[in-house]
Amino acid sequence: MLFYLAAVFFLVPSLAKLFHRVPLYYSDTIQPASITTVLLNRNYVHKKLYSTLQKTSIHFKKQHPLRKIIFLDANFPLGREFPLLPHLSHSDGLKIDLQFAYNNNLLPTTQSPTVSGYGFFENGNNSMQAYCNKKGFWQYGITEYCTLGTLHPNFSMAPSATADLIQLLLEQPQAEKIFIEPHLIKQLGLKHPKLRFHGCHAVRHDDHIHFQVR
Numbered sequence: 001m002l003f004y005l006a007a008v009f010f011l012v013p014s015l016a017k018l019f020h021r022v023p024l025y026y027s028d029t030i031q032p033a034s035i036t037t038v039l040l041n042r043n044y045v046h047k048k049l050y051s052t053l054q055k056t057s058i059h060f061k062k063q064h065p066l067r068k069i070i071f072l073d074a075n076f077p078l079g080r081e082f083p084l085l086p087h088l089s090h091s092d093g094l095k096i097d098l099q100f101a102y103n104n105n106l107l108p109t110t111q112s113p114t115v116s117g118y119g120f121f122e123n124g125n126n127s128m129q130a131y132c133n134k135k136g137f138w139q140y141g142i143t144e145y146c147t148l149g150t151l152h153p154n155f156s157m158a159p160s161a162t163a164d165l166i167q168l169l170l171e172q173p174q175a176e177k178i179f180i181e182p183h184l185i186k187q188l189g190l191k192h193p194k195l196r197f198h199g200c201h202a203v204r205h206d207d208h209i210h211f212q213v214r
Contacts, residue, residue: 005039012041016077021093022050023077029057030069031110033099033117037073042084044077046093049213052172053096059168064161066108070099072117072208088202094176095212098169101161104152113155115148122157122206123183132200143203162209163188169211170194179210 013023021044024030030053037043045053057069074096076082084090090097099117102109113120121144132140169175170192179198184206185191198205 008039008041012077016044019077019079019093020047021045021075021077022047024050024053024071024074027057028068029061030054030071033070033072033112034115037071041077042073042075043071044093045074045096046213048174049094049096052169052174052213056165056168056172060165063164063168064101064108067101067161068110069165070110070112070117072097072099089212094214095210098165098209098211100207100209101158101165102155103158104155108158108161109152109155111152111155113152114150116146118207119143119145119147120150120155120207121204122187123181126181126183126204126206128181128183128197129204135200137200139203140200141204143207159188163190166190166195166209169209172213174213176212176214178212179205181206 016022024032024043024045025038032038032043053069060067060069073084073087073090075090075093076084080091082091089095099112102113129141166178166188167190169178175194177194177196179196181204182197185195198210
């Protein structure tokens with residue numbers, strides 16, 4: 001265990017530099033939803049994405065002093081040959097999943113509603129799931145069973161803070177696209193060509209934000 005931890009925090013970051021990747025850790029403006037993300041080396045991003053996230057997190061902190069950017073899965077450290085399963089595209093270092101801004105009894109929180117950070121859907125009656133299931137894409141709602149346990153069932157998405165976070169991401173020059181469920185785009189009052197529907201071949205995106213840079 002000691003050798004593994006030494007490798008995670010000292011050896012792997014050095015090797016990741018060969019692939020232009022750097023790890024995301026805990027800071028005043030950004031942090032992982034779980035330490036497990038760090039221990040499993042799922043917290044690496046390309047330098048371009050790292051810079052974009054750092055700039056965004058500083059602006060987000062200024063707008064919402066009690067909040068941070070909370071990230072879920074990013075990428076592995078050692079190149080495209082190591083895809084981040086079960087994700088379809090988290091292999092080039094340019095993609096990351098971010099948590100919505102949440103409230104706990106109307107107060108800002110940086111905790112996650114579930115152990116994995118996934119599967120806490122904002123709209124349990126999402127018609128897109130029924131549409132995708134009808135098309136034969138059975139996996140569309142599978143993250144409902146990947147929560148690893150719900151820690152805070154009383155959490156609720158903070159619409160204003162979540163919309164501000166997405167808007168800040170969209171304003172970044174390197175931003176390429178954001179995947180989020182269509183009904184949330186409408187609910188949050190957002191409109192931008194870089195806001196996209198991810199397609200039925202993926203999974204529901206009303207429990208997280210998929211952000212990628214070019």
